[in-house]
Amino acid sequence: MSENWDVIIIGAGPSGTTCAKKLVENGFSVKIYDRRQEIGSPKRCGEGLSESIQNLIGKIPDRCIAQKIKGARVYAPNGKYLEAVLERGGFILERKVFDKWLAERAVKAGVEIQSNSFISSLIKHDGYFAGVKGEFLGEEFEEKAKMIVCATGAESPLRKQALGIFSKLDLIDSCLQYEMSGIDIDPDFIHIYVGNEIAPRGYIWVFPKGINRANIGVGIIPGEKTPKFYLEKFVNSQLEIKKGSIIEVNAGCVPVGGMEKDMVTNGLLACGEAAHHVNPIHGGGIKEAVISGKLAADVISESLKKGDVSKKALSKFNKLWWEKRGNRLEKVEKLREVLEKLSDKDLNDLADALKAQDIIEFTRGSKLSILAKVLMKKPKLIGLAKYLL
Template sequence: MSNMWDVIVIGAGPAGTACGKKLVESGFSVKIFDRRQEIGSPKRCGEGLSEGTQELIGKIPDRCIAQKIKGCRVYSPNGKYLEIVLSHGGFILERKVFDKWLAERAVKAGVDIQANSFISNLIENNGYFVGVKGEFLGEKFEEKAKMIVCATGAESPLRKQALNIFSRPHLIDSCLQYEMSGIDIDPELIDIYLGNEIAKRGYCWVFPKGKDRANVGVGIVPGEKTAKFYLENFLDSHPQIKKGSIIEVNAGCVPVGGMEKDMVANGFLVCGEAAHHVNPIHGGGIKEAVVSGQLAADIISECLKKNDVSKKALSKFNGLWWEKRGNKMRKIEKLREVVEKLSDKDLNDLLGLLEPSDVIEFTRGSKLSVFAKVLMRKPHLISLAKHLL
């Protein structure tokens, strides 16, 4: 016999727990299912987070933080770099600890979470999604709810069942990351390496987790050469890192654009990375996931109070997300579309013309006209510059 919840959330990542926590605080019953045996594991990102994100989620406990960061260095293909000081700094998280902390907070607020639960199908009735079918430790189950939230990440087929959403290969980057120990790094600076030979369309990164430990990874557009090929090449050219030991390996895919316009159906909403709510230029998704989950909770709460979870009522989420974050993300996506067309020579030339403070603004979707003006100094890049105006 199945239980009846106000809301079932599929996925206990930052989007799912943010959504669930806010809903129970509004008085609704929430069940979150997550397919992983342990929430937060395996980690799927470089684990970087800005200091300002605490304004959204509250003070992050020290146990969740591996290393505090003061800035980053952005390397052009010729090895020269631009050093950027972050006004408020940032963190490299222990993502396994951080995600579990988010889940624990949600549980303390009143959310019921169940790990190791694979949701295989959505239950429909009279044109509405009203529940889920799944499996826990070999036993099949069904759970019913007034509302279903999909916060599974970018690889779930459930999005296709409800909204015919599927990930487009050209908008998905392939990522590979080694956590390495016994390396020589500056523990207070993130290093970003750009270049078509270094990482096609993407970049290589070194995110410090201590004085001699870091996440070392690459994100690329899938092609003839694999992420492993690019990462191993990067290590070969950086002996101070290659000399270390690989203590963990993580691989996966990250959406770098294609934010969904329509994210709702009758009794159903998709948010977070599952809706491609990820910064398109650097692939960071934690902050965007939390914002997306919280906005989703606001709209779902309104709809449940009115006893109306129709597509028409829930469609307010589409407009709200695009107003609050989507239009900004689209500007950043345009920036990525320009940057990925630049040659290594262009990158070498342009990095020397930019101010560190401008680069920070670019990644936030601001001051793109400044970047366009820099591009216009090169006649062959004028057409690209117009894409930003």
């Protein structure tokens, strides 16, 4: 069977383009197909990132950054907040510009990208995935490759076709975000609001993109009331936000748990959100996508050089991912499960007992014993405390 490419990647998000760039630099031919008319659009996140991401991808151009931030304020249900300052700071992206920058870097390295291309099915040959079938501007096409990478995000049915991966409803956050202008907020911090009345089993975020502009959104487990109900309720309760105008609306789903143990099969590997590589506590996926894309490229490069893209050879990716990120993120998933069971009073008490910097460490899967000790002081929460340890 003659191949057109060494690797075909489905999806031009951060995981797909990072993987592609590294593969080309390692000497392989790569083509990316993306279903969107415009790479980076529509945006599906609050666009916040820590400065440390640049350790993974290099210096991000100023045009990709809307606002630099000092840290985060996390608001308890009673309005009290903890203010955590990031050692190196962070920034709010212009996600559409950022994703295009990643794609442009990949193209300059030698990757070929084709947007507006819907991949309808995968080709199999002798028990190995070996190509794709799709449609571009009304015309059907077929391309073959030695290896397929599924970097489609969490909503594509191709994951299920290839690996049996599907997203459980209780591990999917339903999200709605307004980009608003004409508001007044402190632009030096991101603002996170938690509480069962504010956003049950989730949170509301305000990510500044300047003095008078911000992404304001909500992510919750689907329930009786919609994300729109909670977001509108919040916006209308904040005088400095209520007076603003909505200049963009984005909605979507984000996996917040259920990371896959097995992400490979003969001739195919899934990475990024397609494999649920997302931080379960805040739903951020860019950093995890970049890390998984790089790890995927390393394993695929080694497999192609040996001429072996079997499930056994590619399984090294499972091992590397879980060693590098998965085990830590699994702790974060436990943290989320515990927080979802707390009452508003419990959350208020935590705000009184914890230090701001503890919050940052918790989201990294670190120092959870500190939280467990606080929970141990309440008899009814001892079981949850032990679950964290």
